[in-house]
Amino acid sequence: MPIKYIPFIPEPVEGQAVLGNFNRILRYKGADELSMTLQRGMPLYEMEKQETVGENTDGNMVIRGECVSACAYLKEQGVQVDLVYIDPPFASGADYAKKVYIRRNPKVAEAIAQAERELDVDELKAFEEKMYGDVWDKEKYLSWMYENLMAIKGVMSETASIYVHLDYHIGHYVKILMDEIFGEDNFRNEIIWKRATAHSDAEFYGNNFDCIYFYTKSQTDYIFNTVYQPYDDAYVARFSRTDPDGRRWDSGNLTAKGLSGGGYDYEYKGYRSLWRMPLETMERLDREGRIHITKTGGIRSKVYLDELPGMPAQSMWLDINPVNSQAVERSDYATQKPEALIERIINASSDRGMLVADFFGGSGVTAAVANKLGRRFIHCDIGLNSIQTARDRLVTDGAEFDVLEIKDGVQLYRNxxxxxxxxxxxxxxxxxxxxxxxxxxxxxxxxxxxxxxxxxxxxxxxxxxxxxxxxxxxxxxxxxxxxxxxxxxxxxxxxxxxxxxxxxxxxxxxxxxxxxxxxxxxxxxxDDVAIGDEVSFHCTEVHDDLFGGWQVVIDSFVSDRVLQKITEFNNKARMNASPKKPFKPIEISEEGLELIEYLSLDCTAADGAWHSDSEIKIDKLGYVIRNGEKTKEFWDGAIRSEKKPLRLKIRNICGDETMWEI
Structure with missing residues (x-):
């Protein structure tokens, strides 16, 4: 039950029409109910701190919960956001699944490593698990989006901007909502991002772009820094001349003829003209090799391509590629967007130290890029897989933050x-x-x-x-x-x-x-949907030439939930088997350690918020990521810490996390 309700707009601007244009232009079933919801306010729930990573003096947050409830909490805390980027569901009717990979059994990892290198990628044993569904009817989706956008507006600072990333399914409808909520005069751009190459199999015209709607909260007081795109091929072709070192340049005019304000009249190397700069500057450019004598007689400058910032960004973004299967930044998250896309938005509409929020955070790319660019961040998502993916990504980047959970009942349902x-x-x-x-x-x-x-x-x-x-x-x-x-x-x-x-x-x-x-x-x-995971382990103090401290060795691990998924997968695979594609079941060892994705030791507190004093993540190829640092080592079935561990946390490959006292 909510603690209380926080008004969407505590002091409405005089003349602002709540659902006025919306009802008039987009008449549909459910709009009246939405009006009642807005009058009620945003539900404020108890917020529980799950984990603290680093000292987090900037107050960065990773929040598991819904957008509206998160905004209620932020508003109650007096937090104001300077930039919002959201990539909400597109109302596309698609289901999204997480690829679940069986890890190598650490007891025999080294022995089978060579054999697995010789297998095709398809032989990696994996199955899919549905994460969430982007399945909506139009009426529900628009009501849901209106409520979320109203909540987000309530936590935006007066100089804030918002970017909403959608596609052709619903974007034009949401544009109308945003015109009403943020004001038509505060609409800045519809950005077209070409996210894919041409579709040769398209029935009509291939849909290979997304739309990003950019609004500011204020008409006059907002942040916008010029950002640059690479020049197009036609412009680059102008830089056809090169220096001996290969640097490309184009010829630039040094005369001041036709310019208002006059120039500098003098003779240089036998050429007299009205120049743009004084003689001292001309001599310096000459010493630096930045001028050249033309064939027709005259002095021109050398304009080097590699010194130009690029073309001020236009609203058509053709130069940012989607995250491909081989990209270093890839996190195997279904809707992941490229860092370069978010980097351009953050650089354009915020300054260092400002607060950037993504209320449909997905893979955590917005928070990760904000952190790298010196901004504070809020990552919010309802899905546990999103929280875990973003959390691990931020740890790898050395970010400091709190992991928070809204206690609204959603946390009962991992999937x-x-x-x-x-x-x-x-x-x-x-x-x-x-x-x-x-x-x-x-x-x-x-x-x-x-x-x-x-x-x-x-x-x-x-x-x-x-x-x-x-x-x-x-x-x-x-x-x-x-x-x-x-x-x-x-x-x-x-x-x-x-x-x-x-x-x-x-x-x-x-x-x-x-x-x-x-x-x-x-x-x-x-309450009894998921049976908790079980683990057998022993903890010892270790002192040898390589390590001094404590070691927790995992003897066996059992996850009834994961085993059920594997059984379902094997049954389907058996039914679909054929002579050309024989049945190859997923088999789990007696120890069951292949079902573990992540382990963490808390050496600071025996209860309350988690402190990950030592952690190991095993990637899908079996390599260990130790305290955020990637290695080419296989897991040996143990986790170590300098101090005596008080608690152990294990995450299975489907994302369920369980804690045990040591």
Whole structure:
């Protein structure tokens, strides 16, 4: 339950129309409900610190939670953001999956390393796990985006800018929302980023670009620094002459003829003219080899290509390539954007020391680039995989930050997509019912009451997570009236609720239906979805020629959740096997150490926020990343620390993390 609600716009600007143009231009079902949500405010939840990396004097944050709740927390703390870049879901209908790689068994890693080098890349044993779904209907998406953009605007400083990265699926609709929220006069550019080469298999015209909408909060007071793009080939071709050392140059005019303000009249090397600079400067350029005598007689300057900054960036960005499969920065995150793209945006619309935020942070590229460019950062995302990917990336870069988690119920579900796949088996008696609208997840048959429709919040749609008066109003006046007249009862599950007593009073005060409404907490159903991982380890003090300190040796590791995924993968692979593609099951050793992706030791505190005093990450090829430093070593099944460890944390290859006291 939220602690309280934070107003979206505490003091509305006189004349600002909340949902005015939006309702007039984009009329659709659900807009009235959104208006009620905005009037209610942003839900503020308890924030729990999960980990502190470094001293973090700049207050950098990696937040697991939804955008609106994160903005409520920032607003309550008085935090103002100077630049926002967001790459939200595109309403494209796509599902995104994380590639899960089985690590090498450290007990036999060296022995099999040579054999694995001889295998094709396809032989690396891996399976996919759904991370999240970009599956929306247009109405829900626009309401969701409007709410998020309103929340973001509430935490932007007066000089702040926002860049919203979308594509052809929904971008033109969101542009209208942004015109209303930020003002048409504050629209600066629609940037076109060519993200792919031509599509030779396109049915019509290939869609190979994204749109980035750039707005400032103020009309006159904002940050914008000129950034540069490489010159095009036609311009570069002008620099056709070269010095002996290979430097390319073009000829430049040194005379002041035709320029206002006059010039310097003198003779140099037999040539008299009105020059742009005094004689002393001409002599210096000559000594530096920066002038040349033309064939027709005259003195010209040498303009070197490598000394020019480039073309001031235009709104068509053709020079930044997407992250390819071989890129050093690649993190195997489905929607990862290139660092060069974010670097251009941050350099243009912020100065050093300013605060940059990404509320749909994904792979953490915005936070990573902001840190490298001397900015403070906030990375926010609802997905645990995003938080882990960004956290590990920032540790490797030497960044300092806090990892925070919004306690709104979302943290119960590491993977909402897979939980939704299993939801029907978790609710006793729930079955599909073809006659019901898609609003209802299914129905339960009762000998006395007959069919009981069941509503279950979609864990992939954050807008349905909270049961409030707005959602209950929709159930009472839209969903229930569409049911068959024989329905006597419905069951409404919720993940979070504004105030159960308030909701019950709202139901009791409504006389539009005689259908009984039973409220149930979904958390009680999902508590036992995932069985915790188990580990066997021993800790010893070590003193030898190479190391002095403590060592935790992992003897065995069991992850029921990962093993279930492997079993599902093997079953599908067996069914799809053929003589040309024989069945090759994923097999796990008795020790199970191949299921471990990351280990960390806390030598500072036995409880509370985590302090990673020593950590190891095993990449998909089996190489160890030790305390953020990449190596070409294989993991030996142990983790070491200088001080005595108090706690051990292990992350399995699907992303689940478990802690044990030592």
């Amino acid at each position: 909402p997509v897979q939980t939704m796949d299993k939801i029907k088996s978790l609710i006793p008696g729930l079955k599909n019912e073809d006659d019901l609208d898609s609003f209802w997840e299914g129905a339960i048959s009762d000998s006395k009451l007959g069919m009981i429709p069941v509503y279950v919040p979609n864990l992939m749609d954050s807008s349905s997570k909270l049961l409030d008066v707005v959602l209950m109003n929709r159930i009472l006046h839209q969903a229930i009236p569409d049911l068959d007249s024989s329905v006597k009862k419905v069951i409404v599950y919720y993940i979070d609720i504004t105030d159960e007593d308030e909701i019950r009073r709202f139901i009791a005060a409504d006389d539009s239906t005689t259908v009984e409404i039973e409220l149930r907490d979904l958390k009680t159903v999902l």
